[in-house]
Amino acid sequence: MILRRVQYELAGRAVAPVLAAIEDWQRRHRKRSARESPFAPPLESLQDLKALMTSHYLQGRYADGAVPVAWVTSGFPVEFLRTLGFHTVYPENHAAMCSVQRIVPGLSDAVEARGYSRDLCSYVRADLGSIETGRSPVGRLPRPDLLACCTNICQTVLYWYRDLARRFGVPLVLVDTPFVYGEPTAHATRYVVDQLEEGIAVAERVARRPLDREALSETARLSREGSQLWGECLATARNRPAPWTGVDGFFHLGAVVALRGTEACNAYYRTLLDELRDRVRKGIGGLRGEERHRLVWDNLPVWFATREITTLLGAHGFNFVCTTYTNAWAEASSGIDPSDPLGSAATTYAQILLNRDLPNKLRLLGRMAREFEADGAVLHSDRSCKPYSIGQVDLKDRLSAEVGVKAVLLEADHGDPRAWASEVAQNRLGAFMESFG
Amino acid sequence: MTREPYIRRQREEHGRKAVAVLPIHYPKELLTALDLLAVELWGPPGSPRGDAAGRIQPYVCSVVRNALGFLATGGADAVDAALFPHTCDSIQQLATLVADFGGWSKPAIPYLHPRDPGRASARRFARAELRAVASRLEAIAGRSLDEDRLASAVALHREVDAARAALLDGRATLPLADVELYALLRRGEWLWPEDHLAELRLAAARLGTGKPPARVPVLVTGYVPEPAGMLAVLNGAGAWVAADDYAAVGRRVARPTGPPASDPWEAVLERQLASPPCPTRSVDQDARMRHLASLLERSGSRGVIVHVVKFCEPELFDVPAIRRTFEAREVPLLYLESELERQLSGQAETRIEAFAEMLAGSGGAA
Numbered sequence: 001m002i003l004r005r006v007q008y009e010l011a012g013r014a015v016a017p018v019l020a021a022i023e024d025w026q027r028r029h030r031k032r033s034a035r036e037s038p039f040a041p042p043l044e045s046l047q048d049l050k051a052l053m054t055s056h057y058l059q060g061r062y063a064d065g066a067v068p069v070a071w072v073t074s075g076f077p078v079e080f081l082r083t084l085g086f087h088t089v090y091p092e093n094h095a096a097m098c099s100v101q102r103i104v105p106g107l108s109d110a111v112e113a114r115g116y117s118r119d120l121c122s123y124v125r126a127d128l129g130s131i132e133t134g135r136s137p138v139g140r141l142p143r144p145d146l147l148a149c150c151t152n153i154c155q156t157v158l159y160w161y162r163d164l165a166r167r168f169g170v171p172l173v174l175v176d177t178p179f180v181y182g183e184p185t186a187h188a189t190r191y192v193v194d195q196l197e198e199g200i201a202v203a204e205r206v207a208r209r210p211l212d213r214e215a216l217s218e219t220a221r222l223s224r225e226g227s228q229l230w231g232e233c234l235a236t237a238r239n240r241p242a243p244w245t246g247v248d249g250f251f252h253l254g255a256v257v258a259l260r261g262t263e264a265c266n267a268y269y270r271t272l273l274d275e276l277r278d279r280v281r282k283g284i285g286g287l288r289g290e291e292r293h294r295l296v297w298d299n300l301p302v303w304f305a306t307r308e309i310t311t312l313l314g315a316h317g318f319n320f321v322c323t324t325y326t327n328a329w330a331e332a333s334s335g336i337d338p339s340d341p342l343g344s345a346a347t348t349y350a351q352i353l354l355n356r357d358l359p360n361k362l363r364l365l366g367r368m369a370r371e372f373e374a375d376g377a378v379l380h381s382d383r384s385c386k387p388y389s390i391g392q393v394d395l396k397d398r399l400s401a402e403v404g405v406k407a408v409l410l411e412a413d414h415g416d417p418r419a420w421a422s423e424v425a426q427n428r429l430g431a432f433m434e435s436f437g
Numbered sequence: 438m439t440r441e442p443y444i445r446r447q448r449e450e451h452g453r454k455a456v457a458v459l460p461i462h463y464p465k466e467l468l469t470a471l472d473l474l475a476v477e478l479w480g481p482p483g484s485p486r487g488d489a490a491g492r493i494q495p496y497v498c499s500v501v502r503n504a505l506g507f508l509a510t511g512g513a514d515a516v517d518a519a520l521f522p523h524t525c526d527s528i529q530q531l532a533t534l535v536a537d538f539g540g541w542s543k544p545a546i547p548y549l550h551p552r553d554p555g556r557a558s559a560r561r562f563a564r565a566e567l568r569a570v571a572s573r574l575e576a577i578a579g580r581s582l583d584e585d586r587l588a589s590a591v592a593l594h595r596e597v598d599a600a601r602a603a604l605l606d607g608r609a610t611l612p613l614a615d616v617e618l619y620a621l622l623r624r625g626e627w628l629w630p631e632d633h634l635a636e637l638r639l640a641a642a643r644l645g646t647g648k649p650p651a652r653v654p655v656l657v658t659g660y661v662p663e664p665a666g667m668l669a670v671l672n673g674a675g676a677w678v679a680a681d682d683y684a685a686v687g688r689r690v691a692r693p694t695g696p697p698a699s700d701p702w703e704a705v706l707e708r709q710l711a712s713p714p715c716p717t718r719s720v721d722q723d724a725r726m727r728h729l730a731s732l733l734e735r736s737g738s739r740g741v742i743v744h745v746v747k748f749c750e751p752e753l754f755d756v757p758a759i760r761r762t763f764e765a766r767e768v769p770l771l772y773l774e775s776e777l778e779r780q781l782s783g784q785a786e787t788r789i790e791a792f793a794e795m796l797a798g799s800g801g802a803a
């Protein structure tokens with residue numbers, strides 16, 4: 001146990017920074033491809049992000065046996081777990097890495113052979129496939145002592161985590177957030193608070209220590225600050241030209257998803273914010289050339305094809321300046337009140353985008369289009385994510401009719417390239433760009 | 438009589454308003470107590486009506502796409518409101534899509550039942566949610582809910598459950614073909630409970646009068662027995678449904694072990710908890726597997742048919758566990774996916790026939 005703890009600390013504090021420094025050195029001395037890219041050089045902060053995430057995942061390799069480990073859904077009110085000293089693992093984040101590396105088909109095959117349908121969310125197939133095959137872009141994930149699942153993003157996670165609980169034989173903490181039609185009801189909010197208290201009791205048993213409520217307030221404060229800093233980073237793209245592309249945000253999002261509620265996360269976003277603001281001052285845009293049209297992206301990224309999509313559009317002066325997906329984490333814990341960490345978490349986490357009705361989503365898209373001065377929107381119709389995708393056909397029409405934004409539906413899947421038809425997508429995006437004249 | 442004339446007659450003769458109800462679980466006692474006729478909407482099967490279904494992507498289940506088409510083309514105009522139980526992500530989204538963006542202009546009432554309903558927090562929420570739904574239904578009915586009437590409705594639905602359970606359990610000696618039995622049970626999706634109970638009792642009087650079919654008994658689990666022609670194919674191929682775990686049928690037959698709670702609201706929740714495990718409510722997959730294994734044993738079924746709707750995540754997530762459960766018992770399993778077609782595809786027909794033949798060949802009829 002002590003040795004394991006030493007390894008865990010060393011991995012985070014010593015080894016990861018060295019690896020990051022080596023990677024940085026290699027990057028600086030790597031010959032750049034002659035291929036013309038429509039994008040400005042990557043942000044310097046990217047190295048800090050890589051160091052942070054490398055440290056997190058490297059520590060994770062030694063976490064089991066050293067500290068309690070929780071596998072957590074992206075929208076889970078993580079603050080109490082953090083305060084209890086859990087090392088948190090986000091299978092969605094891990095599945096996104098599998099998607100970027102295009103290894104999902106192989107992982108999916110492994111679980112399809114066991115009866116899992118290809119029609120299930122590709123994050124689930126990637127994650128369960130990784131457990132079945134032992135293949136992972138990060139070497140290995142630590143074994144969980146606890147599973148923490150919040151249904152504010154979908155019901156899929158409930159089935160996914162139930163499966164994980166069976167595999168690992170560990171407790172599952174469920175926070176069921178009733179869907180919000182219009183405004184949340186008092187009894188729904190109370191239900192979420194009650195579940196948080198029930199979840200805390202389970203997590204305390206697993207962590208073998210009581211929750212320090214004062215420390216929880218501090219974690220809540222950090223969490224809120226992290227979300228707000230992330231929101232400020234995103235808001236820099238309201239400038240013309242936007243200092244980065246919204247799609248950069250997909251990658252820089254990693255910290256607020258996986259390390260929300262830590263000072264390390266917030267320190268990273270301060271660095272990023274400084275750099276973005278510096279770019280704004282200097283008039284440096286995310287695109288090398290002129291930013292002719294500004295777009296909103298809706299839904300998860302097509303992780304394995306983001307470069308393909310953004311390059312095609314970027315080459316013609318189309319830049320994604322905001323996305324509903326990255327914005328979700330700016331809202332995730334921004335409403336948390338450190339003086340009422342559970343009550344405010346219940347209200348805030350239950351009202352994230354995916355747990356609210358379609359008029360709310362339309363309002364959000366409209367507001368984003370106005371605030372970021374976007375004149376177009378690409379709505380990724382994600383075969384894997386029904387809660388995010390149902391309603392997009394109407395949203396597309398209403399964006400045009402009510403907000404005056406040209407919109408297109410792009411059929412894909414966030415993780416499984418077998419559902420991606422590159423040529424069809426290029427034709428559709430080509431026609432979309434032509435419609436701007 | 439079919440649904441629409443029946444709804445009209447209920448209105449004319451009893452002054453009853455009607456509420457369309459999306460699948461699966463809902464507190465029907467509340468509607469009965471308020472004199473509201475529940476008319477369930479499982480699709481309906483066939484191609485979607487009109488082109489409104491195109492507002493939902495084709496990778497979403499046909500139950501939801503067809504329901505959108507049906508509602509948006511006026512198919513449910515005979516009713517006064519629609520109730521959307523929080524069954525899955527797709528129905529949840531349908532509720533906001535059709536109510537907020539067009540297709541349904543009458544009241545749309547969500548019913549948010551909790552996941553893992555046995556937890557203390559979930560029970561408290563469920564009680565409060567019942568009251569919230571009741572007050573929305575009161576507005577439709579134009580009357581307030583009387584607790585004595587609610588207690589009577591609880592008692593009535595327990596009788597309906599008991600009669601349905603008796604028919605399903607005594608199936609072997611009930612001289613009805615599967616198609617006939619399912620037609621009878623599924624009329625409960627829209628008949629007034631007393632009318633349904635009368636029909637059930639007539640059928641129950643015939644229990645014990647038939648001989649166990651000289652066919653292979655099978656357990657069927659899945660979503661909804663559509664197309665109904667599948668049952669005829671099954672019977673024609675020499676098999677019969679000896680045990681049922683369809684979400685639309687057996688999974689909604691509560692089997693309480695004691696008398697109802699004196700508080701009728703509590704009794705409504707009890708009835709829900711006394712229903713067989715369903716993935717859309719419970720997180721306890723093992724409980725469902727135990728239930729299926731016991732259904733198999735009690736019925737003497739020789740094979741299992743898993744019949745799910747394509748893209749239905751709640752059901753699809755249980756398929757690996759169902760496979761494991763029956764593989765471990767060396768029980769043959771047929772997996773069928775359908776899209777609420779009106780007709781069984783030739784391929785599905787062949788697979789059912791081959792499955793039944795295989796079962797008959799391996800020790801066969803009971």
Ligand code: SF4
Pocket residue numbers: 092121122123124153154155156157300384385386387388
């Ligand atoms: S991608 Fe969609 S369906 Fe999959 S886990 Fe995330 S929210 Fe749920």
Ligand code: SF4
Pocket residue numbers: 460498499500501524525526527528660717746748749750751752
């Ligand atoms: S078939 Fe499945 S996905 Fe479709 S409405 Fe029913 S429970 Fe939901």
